[in-house]
Each structure stands twice: as structure tokens, then as C-alpha cells.
Amino acid sequence: MLSLFALHKSNRFVHVSEVERGLACDCRCAVCGEPVIARQGELREHHFAHSSNADPCASSYESDLHRFAKRVIIEARGLVVPVSLAASQALGFGGRLDPSILLACTDIEEEVDVGNRRPDLLAATTAGVNVAIEVAYSSFCSAEKCHAYEQLQMPALEIDLRAFTPTAFDVVKVTHAILEDVAGKTWLWPENIEAQTPGELSAENAPKQHFLLEEIVTIQGRWISVKELPSGDIAIKAVRYDPDVVSVVRTVARAHSGRYREAYHNWVIPRFRAQAARLQLRAIASAA
Ligand SMILES: [Zn+2]
Incomplete structure (x- = not known):
């Protein structure tokens, strides 16, 4: 099978669509280390070929896809996950009922043994x-996976990437599915989150709290959280400190009568300007 991935000289595991054509791709074969050429011609599916013209090294698309997904999560230092009451509690967020939440991580390790499992990542x-x-x-x-994490009492998320076959692989779409979308994400433990929506939680268990909807706006790979408050105002903040993103947030907030809340490191925009501020952030994101 043709090789769709290679190792860039920066040590980044890249898809053939992410690099320049030919030897200018600056990549090596991820299996044998030989320099590779990015073939991006009209006739054949784009792929990497050994510069010596030797036959492609044997590689598995499935393990390459895993490796790519790990890269994306490590680079983003987090991902958006679905939340049920059980998941929220296991994640240390208490009884919040957001349908999804950005899980920001301080540390992400690859291939660490936990109990009898070795998840792709431990965050x-x-x-x-x-x-x-x-x-x-x-x-x-599998029941075995779920059970293993239940015994460890460790929240475990599975990301379903089956839609992304070699020919359906699209860096932007795969990255979106991994980082921002929650449709393909399931908690192996606490279980069955996909069957549970906030509306199905029983009234007794549900804390008396408003439903806070969070939108993540991505600007050049960096996240801005836009959260609707019970009053209809919105709170916006850079998810992680980054001078450029913080400055975008400040500019948009000031343009829409926002006020800074020191304690939360966020800006609150009054509800009558909320939609305009949201649209401006989205516009900046799509222009970036
Ligand atoms: Zn090779």
C-alpha cells in the first residue's frame, strides 16, 4: 500500500497533503528513515515514495492514523469531549451539565501502561x-476495554475515526473530528455517555444549574472559549495563555462593551452585544 505519511525533519508525523511537493517535503520514511519524495501528481493518489525508488516499506494505515491523531492532540494540548453528569464528576468538574467541554491538559504522554491497558495517550x-x-x-x-478502565476508575475516551479511510483522509476534517467534534467520542468509563443527554438526567440528580453552552472558536489552532451565561451575556477567554489570542479577545471584547473579570480571566459581553461579538470572533477565525 502507498505510504500517505512520513516523518518531517521537524520530527512531526505528517500527511502527504501537509507538505511541499517532491524532495522539498523534507521528510523521511517513518519506517526505514530514507528520504522520501512527496508525489502529488494528477494521476495517482498522492503519496510518499522513497527517493531511491525502492518499494514502499510495509506500514499500516491504522497505526499511521493513530500516530497522526496522537500528534494532533499533543500539539493542541487538549480536546473537546462530551460530558454527562457521570463524566463531569469523574473529570472533576462537579455537576455541570454542558453537552461538551474543552479538556485542557497539562501533560500528555504516549503509550503508557495503565493497569493491563496501554491507551494511545494518557492525559x-x-x-x-x-x-x-x-x-x-x-x-x-469492547467490554474488555470498558471494564479495564472501570477497575482503574480512570475516565477513558474513545475517538471513532472509522470514517477516515485512506481515501477519505482530509487533514482539516480529521483534525476537527479529533479536537472539536464530539459526535465520534464515547466514554468507555464512565460508560454510556452517548446515550445520555442533559435532558435525560433525572431531575433529582441534576444540580440546579443553568445550562451553559460553550462554543470553541479556533484561531490558528488556538482556542477561544465563548460561553453563554444564564443571563444571556457571554463570557469569552483564551483557553490557554497566548499573547496573540489574548489580544484578539481583548480587542473584540472592548469593541462590544465587554468588561474584564479578573477572577475568571475572562471578558463578559452584555447580551445585547453577544451575538455581534460571537460573529466577529468567528469571522476572525475564518480569515486567519
Ligand atoms: Zn522506508
Whole structure:
């Protein structure tokens, strides 16, 4: 099978669509280390070929996809995950009922043994919780996996990437599915989150709290959280400190009568300007 991935000289594991054509791709074969040429011609599917013209090294698309997904999560230092009451509690967020939340991580390690499993990634969240992340392409949510994490009482997320076959692989779409979308994400433990929506939580268990909707606006790979408050005002903040993003947030906030809340490191925009501020952030994101 043709090789769709290679190792860039920066040590980044890249898809053929992310590099320049030919030897200018500056990549090596991820298996044997030989320099490769990015073939991006009209006739054949784009791929990497050894510069010596030797036959492609044997590689597995499934493990390459895993490796790519790990790169994306490590570079982003987090991802958006679905939340149920159980997941929220296991993640240390208490009884919040957002349908999804950005899980920002302080540390992400690859291939660490936890109990009898070796998840693709083991992430430490900013709330201090260890979360296992498994990427799935051909086998999903087995009872064995769920049970292993239940015994460890460790939240474990599975990301379903089966839609992204070699020919359907699109860097932007795959990255979106991994980082921002929650449709393909399932908690192996606490279980069955996908069956649970906030509306189905029983009234007794549900804390008396408003439903806070969070939108993540991505500007050049960096995240801005836009959260609707019960009053209809919105709170915006850069998810992680980054001078450029902080400055975008400040500019947009000031343009829409925002006020800074020191304690939360966020800006609150009054509800009558909320939609305009949201649209401006989205416009900046799509122009970036
Ligand atoms: Zn090779």
C-alpha cells in the first residue's frame, strides 16, 4: 500500500497533503528513515515514495492514523469531549451539565501502561485528573476495554475515526473530528455517555444549574472559549495563555462593551452585544 505519511525533519508525523511537493517535503520514511519524495501528481493518489525508488516499506494505515491523531492532540494540548453528569464528576468538574467541554491538559504522554491497558495517550487535565484516550479505527468500545478502565476508575475516551479511510483522509476534517467534534467520542468509563443527554438526567440528580453552552472558536489552532451565561451575556477567554489570542479577545471584547473579570480571566459581553461579538470572533477565525 502507498505510504500517505512520513516523518518531517521537524520530527512531526505528517500527511502527504501537509507538505511541499517532491524532495522539498523534507521528510523521511517513518519506517526505514530514507528520504522520501512527496508525489502529488494528477494521476495517482498522492503519496510518499522513497527517493531511491525502492518499494514502499510495509506500514499500516491504522497505526499511521493513530500516530497522526496522537500528534494532533499533543500539539493542541487538549480536546473537546462530551460530558454527562457521570463524566463531569469523574473529570472533576462537579455537576455541570454542558453537552461538551474543552479538556485542557497539562501533560500528555504516549503509550503508557495503565493497569493491563496501554491507551494511545494518557492525559493529565488542568483539573488534575488522568484521562486515557484511545483512538479507534477498526475495533470499538469492547467490554474488555470498558471494564479495564472501570477497575482503574480512570475516565477513558474513545475517538471513532472509522470514517477516515485512506481515501477519505482530509487533514482539516480529521483534525476537527479529533479536537472539536464530539459526535465520534464515547466514554468507555464512565460508560454510556452517548446515550445520555442533559435532558435525560433525572431531575433529582441534576444540580440546579443553568445550562451553559460553550462554543470553541479556533484561531490558528488556538482556542477561544465563548460561553453563554444564564443571563444571556457571554463570557469569552483564551483557553490557554497566548499573547496573540489574548489580544484578539481583548480587542473584540472592548469593541462590544465587554468588561474584564479578573477572577475568571475572562471578558463578559452584555447580551445585547453577544451575538455581534460571537460573529466577529468567528469571522476572525475564518480569515486567519
Ligand atoms: Zn522506508
